[in-house]
Amino acid sequence: MATLAPIPHPPGWPWLGNIFDLDPEDSLKAIDAFAKQYGGIYTLTFFGNTLTIINSHAIAQELLDERRFHKSVVNNALETIRCLTGDALFTAYHGEENWGIAHRILVPAFGPASILGMFDDMYDILSQLVLKWERFGPKHAIDPADDFTRLAFDTIAYCAMSHRLNSFYTEGVPPFVAAMGSFLRESDGRASRPWFLTWLMRARNAKYEEDQRKMNELARQIVEERRANPGTRKDLLTAMLEGRDPQTGKTLTDENIMQQMITFLIAGHETTSGFLSFMMFYILSNPDVYAKLRAEVDAVVGQERMRPEHLSRLPYMTAVMRETMRLKSTIPMFIVTPFEDEVIGGKYLVKKGENLFVGVMNIHRDKEVYGEDAEEFKPERMMDGKFEALPPKAWIPFGNGQRACIGRAFAWQEAQLALTTLFQKFDFRLADPEYKLQINQTLTIKPKNLRIYATPRKDTTFNLGLAPTPSAVRPSKGTVPVETVVVDSKLKPMHVFFGSNTGSCEMFAQRLANDAPAYGFRATLGTLDSTKSEIPSDGPVVIITASFEGEPPDNAGQFVKYIEGVPGANAPFSDVRYAVFGCGNRDWVHTYQRIPKLVDATLASKGAQRLLERGEADAGGEGFFESFDDWESKLWPVLVETFGAVASKDPTAGLDVNMSAPTKRASTLRQEDAQLGTVLENKLLTKPGAIGSAKRHLEFKLPEGMSYRSGDYLAILPTNPVSSVRRVLARFNLTPEQEITISSSTPTTLPVGQPVNISDLFSGYVELAQPATRKNIEALIRRAPETGKTHDALLQLLVDYVPAVLEKRLSVLHLVETYQDIDITLSVFLTMLPAMRVRQYSISSSPLWDPTRVTLTIGVLREAALGDSQELFQGVASSYLASLAPGDRVQMAVRPSAAAFHLPADPAIPVVMFASGSGIAPMRGFMQERAAQKATGREVGKTILFYGCRSPEYDFLYGDAELASWVAQGVVEVRPAFSRATERSEGCRYVQDRVLHDREDVIEAFCRNAKFYTCGSIRVAVGVKAACMSIIEDLLKSEAHSNEHDPNVKTADDFWAKLVNERYAADIFG
């Protein structure tokens, strides 16, 4: 029996205890100081309550043993916030039923595949932050904690419940955010205040109630809206509304769902924003770290827009993140309590139910673990195997065991994406180079008074908007039917079992089962627990499983218990032939792959025959999906040989039809987010005979799960016009049926290693009409006869390159057609052609009209070629779109437009739009949105459209139909300018003339805080700007303006710059 000792205790006042020792804004400072004085464990008292704090890694080891201790929510700050979040995940008492149900439903939704699927949505919100900082300019001292809070808030709201909080577009603090902030501050106060003091604070209590009401109201509204319009978005809210607990079959109540949503907002915003802010501080305070980090970002991601594949290729950044988390864990403590009275540290008695504070930040600075330099920021200690070599539970910023953070992967991806993109875009420096870190503390911690400057980098051309956004991995859609059987009497039996909580093992298992028929097997598929203690022996058994805190996934526990429990003496599994693949994460250093290893070793030790060495994939490392592909490619030959299966020549063997081909082109062309949409309508908007390009209206059914905002773009992956492909075939003397196989020693966007039809290749993979480059022409010269007309002509083109080739847009195809004596092979020709590009089109509809459908308004480019008037030039994408018929399938992806090019969140704000031709596209979406809002009784501000076209009869797009009806409904006022019928537009020829004509309306809208948008050709943008400048100059001279004079606005240029910064957005094409 140990000799007990009292826990060290700094002296305090009677009853009040140590209350005066702590600074309420930064209690950690005193807690740290006491830790230095009193060591690994001590107690503080407040108003008679005792608080025990553990600071050493050695004692914490005991507290983190889930057999002896569990999370405590009784008599502490977490219990205070239960009035809002009830038994949702964060604040549920230990063992409360709803925790288990929600945990089992939600863990898959927070799994690696789901989180990767949120990549683009995270990017969407992040671009709003980047644009804001860009607009601030280099002289504005940014409060990173404030903007990272907006980022984290909007990201979790959008990714979890598809709700846009629009914090970046709201003046001041958005009401929901304000309510949550004041609720948390008061909760914190209540936790450390005697109840009667709280009782006396009537005004505060009323505010506390009001804050809760506001938050509940928003949550209720979101749930009700989703129930009314389920849509196709698969987010966490859908998982909660549709999910059923696999263990009890129960679902979550609406009240619980609301509490979970508020929980995610609370748990997911302060933590991540504090994390990012501390990271900024450490990086900017350590120039060498800054330099290394930026070098890594530039080398790995460069000028590209970040893609999911990059996440695992930034080891130094990962180390910076881990080291920041070590020194400044944004949840600096969590609370546990023993199941029974316990003795810890060999001599300290702690009572059942007593709150014990695990002092994460002090444990993270324990010199026994981290050495004498534990206080210093050194990312290097977190990389090259050193992180993995740390003792168990020495790095615990995300909590412990089953109550550890469910949002860890979410926060990690969000932070990594933000950090990478911000360092791609900006140079940063501390506003005050002498700044010393101070802490702001509520439930979490953040830096206080940290300010930074962000200057757009001059050494890169990184651009947020237009780069492609392929996401390497899409989340697995739905769950597989357990015990699926693919029947074919000629196929051999095979059994695939998975243990999976968050879906990745299940996804891999599904893939194996799908692939099985092609290798001569019919596969059953089920969870490990579905084996019901009988492991099949009539064919190979393939097991794919994960581990969670070293334990089996929820659907594998009985299986693991069974194989461990069976006595091994008689080799009970001698009939079983098996292979194991494990998914794990090296962050769980000591239990990495524990369950796959255990299953593999146990089966072998009890007689089963291993068919293939265990494979493994690290969800936190590089090549998670590739690791499985490698292993699968080794597995099939072994299975085919061992079981004498006959790999099928017929790819549709079994019932599994692989329909992957149509999207393959998109992924080969690295447009991985493109999916297939369906054409619903394609109609001509202009009258035949109209001057200029024909304009068309197309309507598409969006691919499942794709969503948009009005003002966004639709990227289209087109095919070349048939006539262009025919020209290639003719030049190279090929028939359309010809198949070729391409091999390449370097990465390429051509389809390699498989036969491909030549027409498909030239139709879909390369651009045929791009101007030849100088290098192309040099290469053609080398292949032309050494002397003679062709040689001279090509040389002349090189000399006059810009006017003769570039401006006339002479393509390589045109040149090899014109100069038939150029001796060029098909492969050389192919290498000269750029990869097929996607084209973006402004979406001309609003999701309020239909979230699953989009429309485009396009101009079809079809005219005599600039370089040869006998040749017809056909724009690739516009001709392709023009040729589509209802039912056709099209590769498409929604791409977010610049943050500023969206309607203001408040529909009451007036809007003024300037457009011409197909530039009406986004404006139509805006008007449709406002019409829908008005129809539901919302107040819609004055909306004016200035629109330029040639005449009311021929090309006044949507003039007779929607525009007239929206005008009649009072949604919009249309001010046309008909260049060929000025008598019908108040004598105005162009948009800018109409703007000047209606200047009073423009000024009035401006004074009412309107937002302004321009879309169309550069000519329109220039004209509109000139007209606005003229109005501004008059305005500056007028008394009306001098009354409200902004001292920073002295000239019309200043005025325009301010307008562009705050209220004007333009989308220019053509």
Ligand SMILES: Cc1cc2nc3c(=O)[nH]c(=O)nc-3n(C[C@H](O)[C@H](O)[C@H](O)COP(=O)(O)OP(=O)(O)OC[C@H]3O[C@@H](n4cnc5c(N)ncnc54)[C@H](O)[C@@H]3O)c2cc1C
């Ligand atoms: C953000 C954004 C939004 C857009 N929104 C819309 C929209 O809503 N509606 C819309 O119609 N378009 C829109 N566009 C333009 C659209 O993306 C395409 O650029 C347009 O449809 C032409 O593409 P294409 O493939 O048909 O032509 P391409 O095959 O790409 O050919 C265009 C190129 O050919 C050149 N060219 C033009 N005429 C000739 C000629 N006679 N001889 C030789 N070369 C010539 C042009 O200089 C240009 O470089 C938008 C563009 C952007 C960037």
Ligand code: HEM
């Ligand atoms: C850097 C960011 C984050 C940090 C440091 C962090 C840290 C933690 C810690 C320490 C706990 C355990 C608390 C305890 O034991 O009382 C926890 C739990 C939790 N976190 Fe996080 N968190 C972060 C981000 C997120 C995000 C983004 C979400 C939501 C999307 C989230 C949701 C939760 C939830 C729901 C729990 C309770 C889990 C349970 O008890 O079942 N967290 N987090």
Ligand SMILES: Cc1cc2nc3c(=O)[nH]c(=O)nc-3n(C[C@H](O)[C@H](O)[C@H](O)COP(=O)(O)O)c2cc1C
């Ligand atoms: C809470 C939690 C605990 C985890 N514990 C471990 C672990 O102990 N060992 C390990 O190798 N991986 C661990 N992982 C990583 C998972 O095993 C890994 O993400 C795996 O891909 C999940 O597979 P699944 O999606 O099929 O459930 C853990 C992940 C989470 C979220």
